[in-house]
Amino acid sequence: MNIINKSNYTSxxxxxxxxxxxxFLNTTPFGNTTALDITTPTKLVxxxxxxxxxxxxxxxxxxILYTLAKRKQPLKKYDIYVISLLxxxxxxxxFLPMVSVQDYLTDGKEWYLLGRFGCKxxxxxxxxxxxxxxxxxxxxxVSRLRVLSRTTTVSHYxxxxxxxxxxxxxxxxxxxxxxxNALNIDQNDNSCYDKWSSKEIKFAYxxxxxxxxxxxxxxxxxxxxxxxxxxxxxxxxxxxxxxxxLRRKQMNKSMMLMFGSIAVIFFILTLPYTIAFSxxxxxxxxxxxxxxxxxxxxQRVIEGLYALSACSAxxxxxxxxxxxxxxxxxxxxxxxxxxxxxxxxxxxxPRIVTTQTEN
Numbered sequence: 001m002n003i004i005n006k007s008n009y010t011s012x013x014x015x016x017x018x019x020x021x022x023x024f025l026n027t028t029p030f031g032n033t034t035a036l037d038i039t040t041p042t043k044l045v046x047x048x049x050x051x052x053x054x055x056x057x058x059x060x061x062x063x064i065l066y067t068l069a070k071r072k073q074p075l076k077k078y079d080i081y082v083i084s085l086l087x088x089x090x091x092x093x094x095f096l097p098m099v100s101v102q103d104y105l106t107d108g109k110e111w112y113l114l115g116r117f118g119c120k121x122x123x124x125x126x127x128x129x130x131x132x133x134x135x136x137x138x139x140x141x142v143s144r145l146r147v148l149s150r151t152t153t154v155s156h157y158x159x160x161x162x163x164x165x166x167x168x169x170x171x172x173x174x175x176x177x178x179x180x181n182a183l184n185i186d187q188n189d190n191s192c193y194d195k196w197s198s199k200e201i202k203f204a205y206x207x208x209x210x211x212x213x214x215x216x217x218x219x220x221x222x223x224x225x226x227x228x229x230x231x232x233x234x235x236x237x238x239x240x241x242x243x244x245x246l247r248r249k250q251m252n253k254s255m256m257l258m259f260g261s262i263a264v265i266f267f268i269l270t271l272p273y274t275i276a277f278s279x280x281x282x283x284x285x286x287x288x289x290x291x292x293x294x295x296x297x298x299q300r301v302i303e304g305l306y307a308l309s310a311c312s313a314x315x316x317x318x319x320x321x322x323x324x325x326x327x328x329x330x331x332x333x334x335x336x337x338x339x340x341x342x343x344x345x346x347x348x349x350p351r352i353v354t355t356q357t358e359n
Contacts, residue, residue, distance in 0.1 A: 042300055043104050049307045050097035053314045057093020060317030061086045067330050077161040078255065081140050082320060084165045085262070088129040088136070092313035095125040100306070112192055116185045119192035123183060124176045126310075127209070130270070131172040133312075134217035137263045139164055141224040144256055148231035175212065178205060203285065207278075214267075214274045221263050228256055258323040262316055269312045273305035 065086050068079055075083075099122055102113045114122055182194040182202075196202040232253060280298055283291035291298060321331050 042303070046104065046303065046307055047101065050101055050310070053093055053307075053310050054097045056314035057089060057317075060314060060321075061090040061093060063331075064317045064320050064327060065090075067327050067334075071326065071330070073326075075158065077143075077158055078140065080158055080161040080165065081136060082324070084168070085133060085136050086317065086320075088132045089313040089316050092126050092129045092310065095122050096310045096313070099123055099126070100310075112185060114192070119183050119185050120180050123192055124180050127179065127213070128172050128176045129313075131175060131209075131213040132168055133266065134213055135168045135172065136165070137259065137266065138217050138220050138224070139168065140259050141221050141228070141263070144252070144259065145224050145228045145231065148228055148252060175209065179209075203281070206281065210274055210278060214270065218267050218271065221267075225256070225260055225263070232256070254323070254325065258319070261319055261323065265315055265319065266312045269315070270309040273302070273309040276302055276305050 065083065068075065068083060099114070099118075106112060112119070179194065182196055183192055184195055185192060194202070196205075232249065280291065280302065282288075320327055322328060
């Protein structure tokens with residue numbers, strides 16, 4: 001007999017605490033539900049945060065994608081990696097606020113705005129893009145380490161980059177597929193819930209997803225970048241002159257600093273939520289009395305950390321605009337042209353037309 005969790009999770013239940021107070025792994029049948037225990041001022045702050053993520057994330061990611069598309073030079077391998085990260089961030093900036101705000105708007109109401117398609121596609125989208133982002137950051141870090149470890153120059157093959165991106169998106173999609181399959185709309189179309197055969201399978205899936213999507217990539221990136229910093233000092237090619245060595249070293253240092261900054265920002269914003277989620281999940285499994293008596297506090301904290309984790313989708317494009325040499329040059333030129341246009345239109349003033357009359 002299948003056990004149904006109607007209200008144990010919000011629509012984004014893979015990586016958050018329950019929308020209702022039933023509990024993380026409590027297997028409650030269809031029945032009465034209770035509303036989110038979040039105050040109105042907290043909801044207003046979350047609305048503003050998600051609105052900023054939506055606006056900045058869409059504008060920033062589309063702006064960088066447009067800048068890369070308008071480049072006259074052919075795209076390099078790492079530009080293709082950046083495009084994959086930008087697409088993942090763009091999808092997160094759109095669907096994460098959409099799903100979260102929908103949860104707050106329908107809190108305590110017997111209706112669901114996104115429908116069956118939104119439940120199965122929009123809700124898991126953020127989990128898909130998070131896994132894509134972490135896997136892409138690991139691929140980039142390992143690729144940079146390979147460059148630093150070689151004593152000859154390395155060709156940048158775009159075909160291999162496209163294949164790696166295809167594999168990453170395929171693996172992430174396959175990983176999220178069981179969650180998509182478990183999601184469904186109840187018979188009254190008033191909530192998006194996940195249905196599993198047992199709570200053990202449910203928890204095993206959530207725990208493994210957190211480990212694969214966040215903890216293992218984080219540990220791998222820390223190790224790889226640590227080795228890369230050491231290798232950066234000893235990357236001279238035999239017979240290479242000093243000027244060429246310093247120029248190549250500076251280029252590798254700039255790229256490592258940009259992608260390293262993206263990784264650090266991502267994990268600073270997402271790790272607090274992931275750790276809090278894991279702690280609360282364990283407490284709920286063992287019915288910890290501390291959690292039971294402070295459930296409302298835990299819920300407010302986790303909702304705030306979830307919004308914080310979403311901020312990386314809005315922050316990353318501005319990091320690219322500042323640290324990517326070609327993007328920065330083009331964005332600076334565009335900004336200068338726009339500024340000059342605005343100044344000329346302001347100083348030009350209204351046009352005065354004079355006419356001459358005959359006496």
